[in-house]
Amino acid sequence: MTEPALAVALPLGACLLTVVLGRRASWLLWPVVPASLAVAWLMARRVPTAHALGGWDAPLGIVLRADGLAAAFVLMTAVVASGIGLYAARYFATAVETRRTFAFWPLFYAVWTAANTIFLSGDIFNLYVALELLTLAAIALVALDGSTRNLVAAMRYVLFALFGSLAFLIGAALIYSAYGTLDMALLQGRVTAEPATLVAVGLISAGLFAKTALFPFHAWLPPAHAGAPAPASALLSALVVKASFYILFRLWFDVLPDLAGAGVVVLFGVLGSLAVLYGSIQAIRQQRLKPIIAYSTVAQLGYLFLVFPLAGAGGEAQPWANGAWSGAVFHALAHAFAKAAMFLAAGAMILSAGDDRLGSMAGLGKSVPVASFAFGLAAVSLMGLPPSGGFLAKYLMLKAAFASGEVWWAAVLVGGGLLAAVYLFRPLNELMRTRAADAPPLARVHWTLEAVPLVLALGAVLLGLASLEPYRLIDVGSPRAALEGLS
Amino acid sequence: MNAWLPVLTLATSLLPALIIFRLPDHRARARTLVNLAGAVGKLALVAVMLNGVAAGEVYETRWALAPGLDILLRVDALCLLFLTLSAFLWLLTTIYAIGYFGDAPNQSRFFGFFSLCVAATTGVALSGTLITFFLFYEFLTLSTWPLVTHKGDAKSIAAGRKYLAYTLAGSAALLIGMVWLESMAGPVEFAVPDSLLQLPSLPLVIIFALLIGGLGVKSALVPLHGWLPAAMVAPAPVSALLHAVAVVKAGAFGIVRIVYDVYGFDLVQSLGVHLPLAAVASATIIYGSVRALFQNDLKRRLAFSTVSQVSYIVLGTALAGPVATVGGLVHLVHQGLMKITLFFCAGALAERIGVTRVDQFDGIGRAMPVTMTAFTIGALGMVGVPPVAGFVSKWQLGLGGLDAGQPWVLFVLATSSLLNAAYFLPLVYRAWFVPPVAAAPRGREHGLMLIWPAAVTATVALGAGLFAGFAFSPLSWAQLIMQRFYGS
Numbered sequence: 001m002t003e004p005a006l007a008v009a010l011p012l013g014a015c016l017l018t019v020v021l022g023r024r025a026s027w028l029l030w031p032v033v034p035a036s037l038a039v040a041w042l043m044a045r046r047v048p049t050a051h052a053l054g055g056w057d058a059p060l061g062i063v064l065r066a067d068g069l070a071a072a073f074v075l076m077t078a079v080v081a082s083g084i085g086l087y088a089a090r091y092f093a094t095a096v097e098t099r100r101t102f103a104f105w106p107l108f109y110a111v112w113t114a115a116n117t118i119f120l121s122g123d124i125f126n127l128y129v130a131l132e133l134l135t136l137a138a139i140a141l142v143a144l145d146g147s148t149r150n151l152v153a154a155m156r157y158v159l160f161a162l163f164g165s166l167a168f169l170i171g172a173a174l175i176y177s178a179y180g181t182l183d184m185a186l187l188q189g190r191v192t193a194e195p196a197t198l199v200a201v202g203l204i205s206a207g208l209f210a211k212t213a214l215f216p217f218h219a220w221l222p223p224a225h226a227g228a229p230a231p232a233s234a235l236l237s238a239l240v241v242k243a244s245f246y247i248l249f250r251l252w253f254d255v256l257p258d259l260a261g262a263g264v265v266v267l268f269g270v271l272g273s274l275a276v277l278y279g280s281i282q283a284i285r286q287q288r289l290k291p292i293i294a295y296s297t298v299a300q301l302g303y304l305f306l307v308f309p310l311a312g313a314g315g316e317a318q319p320w321a322n323g324a325w326s327g328a329v330f331h332a333l334a335h336a337f338a339k340a341a342m343f344l345a346a347g348a349m350i351l352s353a354g355d356d357r358l359g360s361m362a363g364l365g366k367s368v369p370v371a372s373f374a375f376g377l378a379a380v381s382l383m384g385l386p387p388s389g390g391f392l393a394k395y396l397m398l399k400a401a402f403a404s405g406e407v408w409w410a411a412v413l414v415g416g417g418l419l420a421a422v423y424l425f426r427p428l429n430e431l432m433r434t435r436a437a438d439a440p441p442l443a444r445v446h447w448t449l450e451a452v453p454l455v456l457a458l459g460a461v462l463l464g465l466a467s468l469e470p471y472r473l474i475d476v477g478s479p480r481a482a483l484e485g486l487s
Numbered sequence: 488m489n490a491w492l493p494v495l496t497l498a499t500s501l502l503p504a505l506i507i508f509r510l511p512d513h514r515a516r517a518r519t520l521v522n523l524a525g526a527v528g529k530l531a532l533v534a535v536m537l538n539g540v541a542a543g544e545v546y547e548t549r550w551a552l553a554p555g556l557d558i559l560l561r562v563d564a565l566c567l568l569f570l571t572l573s574a575f576l577w578l579l580t581t582i583y584a585i586g587y588f589g590d591a592p593n594q595s596r597f598f599g600f601f602s603l604c605v606a607a608t609t610g611v612a613l614s615g616t617l618i619t620f621f622l623f624y625e626f627l628t629l630s631t632w633p634l635v636t637h638k639g640d641a642k643s644i645a646a647g648r649k650y651l652a653y654t655l656a657g658s659a660a661l662l663i664g665m666v667w668l669e670s671m672a673g674p675v676e677f678a679v680p681d682s683l684l685q686l687p688s689l690p691l692v693i694i695f696a697l698l699i700g701g702l703g704v705k706s707a708l709v710p711l712h713g714w715l716p717a718a719m720v721a722p723a724p725v726s727a728l729l730h731a732v733a734v735v736k737a738g739a740f741g742i743v744r745i746v747y748d749v750y751g752f753d754l755v756q757s758l759g760v761h762l763p764l765a766a767v768a769s770a771t772i773i774y775g776s777v778r779a780l781f782q783n784d785l786k787r788r789l790a791f792s793t794v795s796q797v798s799y800i801v802l803g804t805a806l807a808g809p810v811a812t813v814g815g816l817v818h819l820v821h822q823g824l825m826k827i828t829l830f831f832c833a834g835a836l837a838e839r840i841g842v843t844r845v846d847q848f849d850g851i852g853r854a855m856p857v858t859m860t861a862f863t864i865g866a867l868g869m870v871g872v873p874p875v876a877g878f879v880s881k882w883q884l885g886l887g888g889l890d891a892g893q894p895w896v897l898f899v900l901a902t903s904s905l906l907n908a909a910y911f912l913p914l915v916y917r918a919w920f921v922p923p924v925a926a927a928p929r930g931r932e933h934g935l936m937l938i939w940p941a942a943v944t945a946t947v948a949l950g951a952g953l954f955a956g957f958a959f960s961p962l963s964w965a966q967l968i969m970q971r972f973y974g975s
Contacts, residue, residue, distance in 0.1 A: 369596070376629075386622040386626065391622075392552060392553070396553070399666050399669060414662060417659065421651065429647065429648065432636040432639055434639035434640060464552075467552045
């Protein structure tokens with residue numbers, strides 16, 4: 001019963017304690033990592049469950065609810081954040097200057113707290129607060145290095161994020177004035193297609209687009225995610241953008257399925273497709289490793305938006321909608337594992353090679369073999385090749401595309417996979433290349449920096465092999481629209 | 488126990504891969520031990536299952552990915568045909584590769600991916616559902632890539648890029664075909680008769696084209712064959728693996744599965760898709776042979792020969808008659824034995840006396856007698872000279888063509904055999920009967936592990952032809968499969 005509260009309280013407590021512990025903040029991982037994994041695991045075993053903070057029920061009090069979807073995201077976050085934390089402890093220990101070591105830990109736990117709050121909240125105002133916390137921590141993570149380039153990236157992030165927050169807040173206010181509540185369970189079924197509501201929903205969606213970096217609101221993401229230190233990049237690409245997508249996903253499938261007309265879902269699908277195309281082409285054009293991975297995130301987030309047309313707007317029950325919905329969830333989870341693994345592996349490679357130009361990567365397959373293998377496994381999942389969670393997601397969504405007869409979305413899914421192969425095999429080629437004799441030597445890195453990416457990449461692979469349990473988990477308490485389609 | 492055997496078979500190459508990846512490069516002895524233990528263990532398991540399946544046993548393991556979507560590993564007669572071949576050739580190729588590489592660098596990486604590749608091939612053979620097949624088929628694509636690019640120079644990287652461009656485009660076609668089919672028919676399990684009969688025929692024809700097109704990349708059907716000659720830059724054991732054990736065979740095997748176990752004869756015939764496939768296969772047979780004729784580089788000549796020979800399997804399958812089926816299936820084994828012999832020889836010639844081109848063949852029989860004897864047997868087999876195994880394949884295919892009412896097949900076979908003779912016999916003649924050039928590079932035959940695998944496979948190829956009538960010969964096994972297909 002208390003797991004949802006604990007899932008928020010644990011990282012929150014750790015966040016506060018980091019201020020006290022200062023230089024020794026990384027020690028907090030020892031209690032927090034096992035405890036969070038245990039709490040998330042127990043919660044996944046006991047869904048659906050809810051916890052009213054202080055015993056006050058909604059709409060007066062704050063209720064944390066965990067259905068299968070929420071539990072799956074909390075569990076994924078626990079695994080990915082634990083990995084990133086363990087990696088960061090070693091990564092920052094090797095750095096010369098220590099200022100960013102201080103700043104990283106409170107921000108790390110703040111992101112974790114905010115993400116779990118978002119996954120477990122059923123109230124639009126709480127979501128707003130958590131989203132603000134998440135965004136502020138994320139912006140600070142981008143600026144962690146303090147270099148001019150990163151500050152510029154962070155400022156650009158601020159612009160987009162403030163627009164997003166403002167739009168979201170106005171939308172929430174409009175909803176409150178129309179229905180007198182912001183509790184999603186209470187709003188369910190009450191929302192009607194009035195003009196004020198439509199404006200509100202449009203604003204909220206646009207705000208969340210900006211925070212999820214959906215094309216054409218993506219411009220902030222590549223410099224921010226590519227510029228941050230490796231553990232921060234992993235945190236941003238794997239978790240932060242997923243949290244804002246999660247709100248959008250919940251909102252439409254749980255609260256507003258009846259408002260999702262043909263125009264809306266096609267618009268979402270088209271933006272998603274453009275993101276896949278644009279992100280992939282930009283990734284192909286990059287000459288540095290981290291921008292490739294960052295643009296890959298722009299592309300991969302695009303797939304998530306295909307769920308709206310694939311599960312939507314038929315006016316009657318659509319048997320394939322559940323496949324599309326599950327596929328989107330699997331894609332979000334698999335991408336989190338794979339992208340975290342890839343950014344962390346890239347971090348190890350950059351430490352070994354000294355910089356992240358593709359041209360200096362030759363021979364890394366020999367100096368950091370485990371990280372290279374992890375990079376390859378993560379790439380397999382991002383390309384949507386079996387056996388991986390990315391493949392299962394693609395299979396489910398493709399099947400929905402064919403079953404619904406809207407095969408043009410299948411072209412996006414398959415074409416996006418091929419483009420991903422093009423941009424991911426560029427660094428992979430370099431890993432296989434023999435290093436020139438006169439090239440500067442490659443350094444060894446600590447084994448933690450190679451093992452953590454491997455574990456996370458194996459997580460992405462396992463999600464596609466041991467997929468029956470996660471598949472059943474996310475279906476627990478899923479909304480009607482997840483079974484029958486939007487509207 | 489029966490449920491564990493398929494998993495164990497997979498584990499005999501998966502576990503060695505994981506162990507070998509962790510071994511440092513200098514632990515050559517440990518690596519060899521793990522490699523050979525896995526290969527011998529797999530052969531033992533295969534022997535047990537051969538006996539069992541002949542007696543009607545069923546071995547299968549199921550694992551659900553999502554409700555209704557199963558990974559299914561199942562041992563049937565067709566599976567064992569491919570599995571036995573790959574298990575046997577894996578053992579020999581491993582021994583050969585150990586001899587070939589000596590103490591070259593990066594061997595742990597090489598043998599790790601090599602074992603992964605064989606694990607994937609085993610999975611392809613064991614697959615009992617379409618999605619399982621796709622899973623292992625892609626696993627094979629990915630685990631082969633580091634072998635093609637193994638040397639790490641610009642040429643290898645470029646060959647790897649070409650390999651991926653072809654195979655990933657092929658897998659996209661395969662994926663679309665598979666998902667489209669399953670969106671109409673539900674998850675497809677092999678050998679469930681009549682499961683597709685209710686579906687409209689136009690989509691079925693398009694899906695057939697997509698599936699065969701996707702598989703045709705690996706089995707090197709013209710015009711999808713371009714990656715195969717390019718991949719010749721890889722080390723010789725990799726060529727042996729690509730051409731005989733794993734990659735092209737996985738494509739051909741997949742085509743057999745699609746025709747017999749997904750669509751089924753009756754449906755293929757009523758859709759009328761078998762004759763276009765037979766025509767493509769015939770065109771590939773002739774085209775590959777003609778191109779082989781003009782290659783001066785030995786490995787490229789052998790590569791185009793593979794393009795041609797693998798399509799015999801496809802041709803036999805596409806004729807969709809019982810006798811032709813046997814011819815196609817038996818050639819799956821025979822081509823593997825003969826082609827791996829030739830590649831083993833080509834690698835040994837290049838390593839020991841530096842011969843990589845056809846015009847260097849003069850008189851090399853004296854320097855490399857064992858190798859060139861094996862080469863001669865393999866080459867004669869390819870031409871179809873009795874009693875080597877290739878003759879049995881061609882004989883069956885010819886009979887099959889007549890039996891299926893397609894006598895033009897005889898013309899294709901005759902033309903191809905003439906062309907085979909034209910590009911193989913001059914090699915044999917030069918090696919044995921032309922005196923060596925005085926300035927030829929000198930060297931001699933040595934190294935047990937590099938030389939003898941070719942002799943073994945050549946002997947087996949000879950034996951498979953001589954003893955074709957005995958139980959457990961490739962021919963008898965292919966007849967067993969055919970009887971089970973036709974339910975008689």
